[in-house]
Amino acid sequence: MHIVHQGFDTITLSIQANISQDLFDALDVERETAEENRAPSPFSYGGAEFDLLPHGGNGYRFILKGGPLDVTWFFKKPNARDPWGIRISVGSTLLATQGLGHARAYIDKTLERLGVRFENHQVSIARVDFCVDVLAPDFELNPENFVIHSHSNRGDYLTQDDDRRSNGKxxxxxxxxxxxxxxxxxIVYDKRREVIDKKKPIWWDIWNANLERDGLPPLDASDAATSRIWRIEIRAGKDLLKDRWQVRTWAQLDAMFGDIVAEAFEKVRYCEPSDDGNRARWPNHEIWDLVAVTTDDDLLEMRSFVDPTGIREVHRNEHIRLILAQVAGNATTLAALEGVNEIELVDYMEQVGSRLATVVEDDPEKAAKKLDEAKGRYRFIA
Incomplete structure (x- = not known):
């Protein structure tokens, strides 16, 4: 077993401040465009770049995405009677590749560009997720091996074993x-499966960068027998943070989060069953002891060793692969409709290329407009 990543996975926080009327007006105009097009609209303000979604949600008038780094911004209409007008959700990509310190600096800089002023005590942290990824191809997850409080809820997910047999099950x-x-x-779950199922190729780069740092060979993503990664994730919601630990601000999180994670590993344990009838005396499984010691490290500066410029490349390549597959699929369907047989298919594809060129030549203005729209839509990764 070997740890291939550890760090924060999600941070959600609110800011006790409202956006300016000028920013609200600019967003409102652009949202009309997004609604008309039924698609995100590029939005720039004060040097900050976003994609503005064509809808709001959960009481927020505007929702904006910050590109492939997976940061989402929620803004309410300015209202003096509702001072908590901003919510921010920082996803795993930024936190895994750059660390919490960089994410906090990015939030502060972006809000400064948007003209939002606030003090440290006006930050309220609502959720923090921390994860450890372990390369453990031989590990078998058994729900009955958890030792938990009798009042705790437990949910198990059993999936068909499409790429590995498990003792005849x-x-x-x-x-x-x-x-x-x-x-x-x-939560303990098969992260390799999730990365494949949800098409998150950046995680192979994160894991392999950390393995290279440790002097180990990269993973073969196609071989489950050697590349299965298990994630152990601790999620701390607002009730735990604020009621149990009195954590609201960044300073309080800095001081207390190591203890929050350590307590989680003590309250919930994955164990090796023994003959002892008292489950509380069962010894920890080696994977649990391995991940629990991460609380002794500086959690706030944990990050991978992925080159930040490589993130855009991974996302671009994944989009190119998916779109090319769609183009090939549509062209094959067209061939079937036009009665093309298998022997003629390669030549037919070349003809499709010529026909597409003719479409562009027939209406270059429309083609140029479509190209500009696509460049705007994918400007964060193009």
Whole structure:
């Protein structure tokens, strides 16, 4: 077993401030365009770049995305009676590749560009997720091996075993969740499967960068027998943070989060069953002892060793692969409709290229407009 990544995975916070009327007016105009097009619209303000979604949600008038770094901004209409007008969700990509310190600096700089002023005590942290990824191809997840409080909730997910047989069973457990949000959750799940199923190729680069740092060979993503990664994730919701630990601000998180994670690993344990009838005396499984020691490190500066410029490249290549597959699929469907047989298919594809060129030549203005729209839509990765 070997740790291939550890660090923060999600941070959600609110800011006790409202956007300016000038920013609201600019967003309102652009949202009309997004609604008309039924698609995100590029939005720039004060040097900050976003994609403005064509809808709001959960009481927020505007939702903006900050590109492939996976940061989402929520803004309310300015209202003096509702001072908590901003919510920010920082996703795993930024936190895994750059660390929490960089994410905090990015938030402060972006809000400064947007003309938002606030003090440290006006930050309220609502959720923090911390994860450890372990390369453990031989690990078998068994929900019955968890030792938890009798009042704790546990959810198990059993999936069909499409790429590995497990002692003759028809399936194996890929996820176990203990606890409920907005309290504390501890989750163990097959991260390799999730990365493949949800098409998140950046994680192979993150894991391989950390393996290279440790002098180990890269993973073969196609071989489950050697590349299965298990994630142990601690999720701290607002009830746990504020009621149990009195954590609201960055300074309080800095001081207390190591203890929050350490307590989670003590309250929920994955164990090796023994003959002892008292489950509380069962010894920890080696994977649990391995991840629990991460609380002794400086959690705030944990990050991978991926080159930040490589993130855009990974996202671009994934989009190119998916779009090319769609183009090939559509062209093959067209061939079937036009009665093309298998032997003629390669030549037919070349003809499709010529026909597409003719479409552009027939209406270059429309083609140029479509190209500009696509460049705007993918400007963060193009």
């Amino acid at each position: 028809s399936g194996h457990f890929t996820s176990v969740t203990v606890g409920k949000m907005p309290g504390r959750q501890v």
